[in-house]
Amino acid sequence: MRTAYLMSLVLSVSLALIYLFQENYTDFMYLFSNAFPPFIAGLAAGASGSALIKYWGNPSDKFSRVWLGFHLGMAFWFLGEVGWAVYTLVLRVEIPYPSIADVAWLIGYVPLFISIHLYISAFRFAISKAMYAIAAVAVSIGSFALFLFLVSPVLGATAEAEVTTLMVDIAYPALDLALFSISILGLLIFAKGKIALTWLLINGAILMNVVADILFSYTMLQDTYYNGHFLELFFHWGYILFALAFYTHRKEI
Numbered sequence: 001m002r003t004a005y006l007m008s009l010v011l012s013v014s015l016a017l018i019y020l021f022q023e024n025y026t027d028f029m030y031l032f033s034n035a036f037p038p039f040i041a042g043l044a045a046g047a048s049g050s051a052l053i054k055y056w057g058n059p060s061d062k063f064s065r066v067w068l069g070f071h072l073g074m075a076f077w078f079l080g081e082v083g084w085a086v087y088t089l090v091l092r093v094e095i096p097y098p099s100i101a102d103v104a105w106l107i108g109y110v111p112l113f114i115s116i117h118l119y120i121s122a123f124r125f126a127i128s129k130a131m132y133a134i135a136a137v138a139v140s141i142g143s144f145a146l147f148l149f150l151v152s153p154v155l156g157a158t159a160e161a162e163v164t165t166l167m168v169d170i171a172y173p174a175l176d177l178a179l180f181s182i183s184i185l186g187l188l189i190f191a192k193g194k195i196a197l198t199w200l201l202i203n204g205a206i207l208m209n210v211v212a213d214i215l216f217s218y219t220m221l222q223d224t225y226y227n228g229h230f231l232e233l234f235f236h237w238g239y240i241l242f243a244l245a246f247y248t249h250r251k252e253i
Helices: 002-020 026-055 062-090 100-121 129-156 163-189 196-221 232-252
Strands: none
Touching: 002 026, 002 232, 026 062, 026 232, 062 100, 062 232, 100 163, 129 163, 163 196, 196 232
């Protein structure tokens, strides 16, 4: 367990350093920015697949469906990363957005949401009114802060944007917040249990995506996004946290 956490920390710091000093290797950074995401997404998909193999019983088993959903979600996100890489490195489309890759990413939210819902519903007897209240307050505060500092500028910049782009811009942060709103209940339920760390990591991963997706939408609409932008770090860290969450759960139960 310690080795996995240490390797994740080293990888996270190394990624930050790569992005920090990218001015010294701009050509390499373009390649890295587009070629690395499938690998880190593949790591998360592999971790979820490993957990699926361990927990799989039969299709009618709720816990089996939970891990099938987690794996499908990570698999679709992996396909999204591969799609983006093909567009940029093979087809030479500098910033393929929106594209077929977004279809895969957006589809991935569905099994992830279903998985978290199924997992939590199995322990709904443990959800108190206080937990609902805490979750509602946390999500409300987070939503307000994100709207005030990020979503509002994004909406203000969409006046001349295409309808499809606008819909995709809004879909990502909205789906991220939907995931967070339900995953935080899991964190509250298992806060003192054996899998508390797993749910902390899942919530952290989702928050990384909330920040990354809103920053991406904003920079795209401001025409300031480029391959190698620092916001990509949040996507990478999100995948690392997801991989750690699945690995931790598999080791602890």
